Amino acid sequence: MSKLVIVGTVAFDAIETPFGKTDKILGGAATFIGLAASQFNVDASVVSIVGGDFPKEYLDLLSDRNIDISGVEIVKEGKTFYWSGKYHNDMNTRDTLATELNVLADFNPVVPEDYKNAKVVMLGNLHPNVQMSVLEQMKEKPELVILDTMNFWMDCALEELKAVINKVDVITINDEEARQLTGEYSLVVAARKIHKMGPKYVVIKKGEHGALLFYKDNVFFAPALPLEEVFDPTGAGDTFAGGFAGYLAKTEDLSFENMKKAVIYGSTLASFCVEKFGTERMTGLDTREVHHRLQQFKNLTQFDIELA
């Protein structure tokens, strides 16, 4: 299980938070997923699309980390997908200031031949038809397919979304989206309904309140690390998904016990992502820092009660 396919946006983001604002910087779901997964030195490929305006140095950031970018189509005469947003003071809510689809509007993803037998597929947030197209290009059923999505597709492409949800093993979704998708307020009940839509594993992301992993009648919870300051939440959910997918692709172990560890790795990497603007913290991250923070997660959550 040595190969991971990641599909998602590679994009420009412009971000405003209470701490400052950026010009157009590197962003996109596949970018954050790839950077997180690269912590595990797993053989990975990003499938995406950018315009002729996209700096080579941004693509180099990925290929320098042994991420295969042959699946990133470059449309010379096109412009790269651009998103701009402004976070409110609580950092939990944001306004979208601009969304320019540009080359993303006509994106037909092409999975490189070498990756059509990958064992793990990470479908980052994109139109469900694009996610489905990637799945259909795989030569055999991958051992694990993980899907991330958002409320936007529930509003405008619900049937297509349900079709792809039915094909995946793991869905990662935030709490409000889980409620919207199922019409259930209780996340326990919502997870049960989502299981019935297809995914054996349901990960519900609660932002600063952590993440829940549901499998059959089991539930596991990973908190978010309490931080002094959340500088920029952009990409935290994708980083979580990338850490989760990368750890599972690397360890080649799809047991529930290992999924728990994948959730902890995802939470750990996400806790770094929010410390600086965009991808800045993730590109400078080393293994020593990750291990130190895993120890903090253990200290935060582990206790020793003996039961008769």
Next chain:
Amino acid sequence: MSKLVIVGTVAFDAIETPFGKTDKILGGAATFIGLAASQFNVDASVVSIVGGDFPKEYLDLLSDRNIDISGVEIVKEGKTFYWSGKYHNDMNTRDTLATELNVLADFNPVVPEDYKNAKVVMLGNLHPNVQMSVLEQMKEKPELVILDTMNFWMDCALEELKAVINKVDVITINDEEARQLTGEYSLVVAARKIHKMGPKYVVIKKGEHGALLFYKDNVFFAPALPLEEVFDPTGAGDTFAGGFAGYLAKTEDLSFENMKKAVIYGSTLASFCVEKFGTERMTGLDTREVHHRLQQFKNLTQFDIELA
């Protein structure tokens, strides 16, 4: 460390939730704290006040669990404190429909002589002057004083509240109250500021999102157990505090490691409290059920990542 003094309200509550409504039923902070602490068979005394309208069977509920009620003053001609509230659909917010202080308006707490050397004092949510009066009646400094409070006292008795906060070892407070008390949004920064006000241990309760325990540079987190349905949140915070205080009084171990276990016991007991109206679930609770749920908490939170 075999004695625990609990001060707080013993009251009538009338509750309305999306699932139904009650007439006047047994409520009050000291009631919930006492019922939770009684799980540990610790020698405990409740200091409170009720009116002549308060049913003997409600007091029997406490004394049947070996809770000394000689410190509960009964004002024959008075009426018992009464609170009525209505929860919104999300169960996280509520409107207060009625608050009748009645006998609570002139409450002068009297600690029974036998309990003036108790090792643990649990100051339930009440006017800070009442909390201070209980502390001043103790013959020697208790080994552990725990204080619970609410935003109401920050609005109308902030200086008195700060005076009693300065005298306690542990404060339990919810996230919004911690923010109000300190003017800090980050709970990590808020906890540090509260440490400086006196308490060595700061417990920040986040309702359905769990609870954080801060001590020096350490932080521990206990999630709330994900439930299919929260039936009535009334008393959950007091039940948490009662489980925390009762466990520490029983085990006579004030180490940080043991405080973590106390937080887990508090969360476990609170997870039962919300399953039925008022005290109904807590009065029928047995040890077997508590142990089963502690195992669920372990399954929910424990993982095994080996670090180099």
